[in-house]
Amino acid sequence: MFPIILRRLALSVPLLVIVSAITFLLESFVPGDPARTVLGINATQEQYDALRAAMHLDQPVVVQYWLYLRDAVRGDLGSSLFSGESVLGLIGQRLPVTLALVIGGTVVATVVGVTLGVFSATRGRVGRRVFDVVSLLGSAVPNFWIALVLVAVFAVKFAVFPATGYTPFAESPGQWALGLVLPVISLAIGGIAFISKVTRDAMLTTLGLDHIRTLRASGVRPTSIIWKHALRGCGLPVVTTIGLMMVTFIPGTILVENVFTLPGLGTTVVDATNQHDLPVVQGLTITFTVMVIVVNLLVDVLYSLLNPKVRTE
Numbered sequence: 545m546f547p548i549i550l551r552r553l554a555l556s557v558p559l560l561v562i563v564s565a566i567t568f569l570l571e572s573f574v575p576g577d578p579a580r581t582v583l584g585i586n587a588t589q590e591q592y593d594a595l596r597a598a599m600h601l602d603q604p605v606v607v608q609y610w611l612y613l614r615d616a617v618r619g620d621l622g623s624s625l626f627s628g629e630s631v632l633g634l635i636g637q638r639l640p641v642t643l644a645l646v647i648g649g650t651v652v653a654t655v656v657g658v659t660l661g662v663f664s665a666t667r668g669r670v671g672r673r674v675f676d677v678v679s680l681l682g683s684a685v686p687n688f689w690i691a692l693v694l695v696a697v698f699a700v701k702f703a704v705f706p707a708t709g710y711t712p713f714a715e716s717p718g719q720w721a722l723g724l725v726l727p728v729i730s731l732a733i734g735g736i737a738f739i740s741k742v743t744r745d746a747m748l749t750t751l752g753l754d755h756i757r758t759l760r761a762s763g764v765r766p767t768s769i770i771w772k773h774a775l776r777g778c779g780l781p782v783v784t785t786i787g788l789m790m791v792t793f794i795p796g797t798i799l800v801e802n803v804f805t806l807p808g809l810g811t812t813v814v815d816a817t818n819q820h821d822l823p824v825v826q827g828l829t830i831t832f833t834v835m836v837i838v839v840n841l842l843v844d845v846l847y848s849l850l851n852p853k854v855r856t857e
Contacts, residue, residue: 641808653735661743682737787843
């Protein structure tokens with residue numbers, strides 16, 4: 545197990561370098577001068593030249609990237625051009641909101657999706673056809689549209705949940721949970737359709753295997769066969785699907801956070817892009833890449849735990 549983790553971490557290093565280099569190169573083509581953006585039009589030429597030298601903007605792009613990479617390895621991702629706040633500090637403040645959305649959406653999608661998939665596999669042909677239609681609708685409708693409908697119904701008409709805003713967990717755990725209900729559901733709908741379909745197909749295959757027929761012939765209760773024995777056989781495809789779903793949830797938070805005005809990484813990346821705050825955009829790109837790497841690593845670990853053959857390869 546440990547060699548697998550080390551190998552995956554070693555492979556993630558060049559990936560991070562490539563992603564950061566591409567982002568840095570693309571940012572160099574963005575119109576505008578960061579030093580002029582910070583100082584404004586009333587700064588003197590001396591002030592302008594001094595800031596450009598301090599920000600290494602008077603150096604070639606390759607040298608700028610090398611200096612950025614050197615500082616990033618030391619834990620310094622630079623500062624926001626507008627607020628002056630450390631990029632690392634800004635990410636630390638906003639990351640818990642995005643993580644709560646991704647983890648909450650994954651838990652809801654997994655529990656509901658697996659349950660629906662199992663019931664669909666055991667409810668006959670008509671039930672499976674109805675499930676196919678519902679699953680297709682759930683996967684086809686974009687999550688921002690679902691978010692707008694949920695706000696209109698549950699926040700505006702019935703006033704059950706808040707439409708916008710975020711309460712930190714330390715201030716009020718109840719309000720924190722209440723404010724995340726609609727965003728988490730908006731994010732989870734597509735994942736529910738995805739996981740339930742994979743679970744249904746895997747369950748139908750598993751229920752046709754010889755050892756399941758043997759259990760039926762031995763008089764084992766149907767509920768025990770389904771939830772204890774057959775569901776275990778669906779573990780590998782379901783775990784893989786959950787990993788893929790979490791990777792799609794990470795960029796999906798950008799739309800959901802903006803609809804519900806949540807102060808997470810998604811709203812921050814949109815604000816930073818609109819303001820051409822390049823250090824923040826660069827730092828957030830690296831953060832999103834790290835999140836995807838961590839999710840893939842967790843999936844690899846779970847996969848190797850469920851399938852011993854992977855550990856011997």
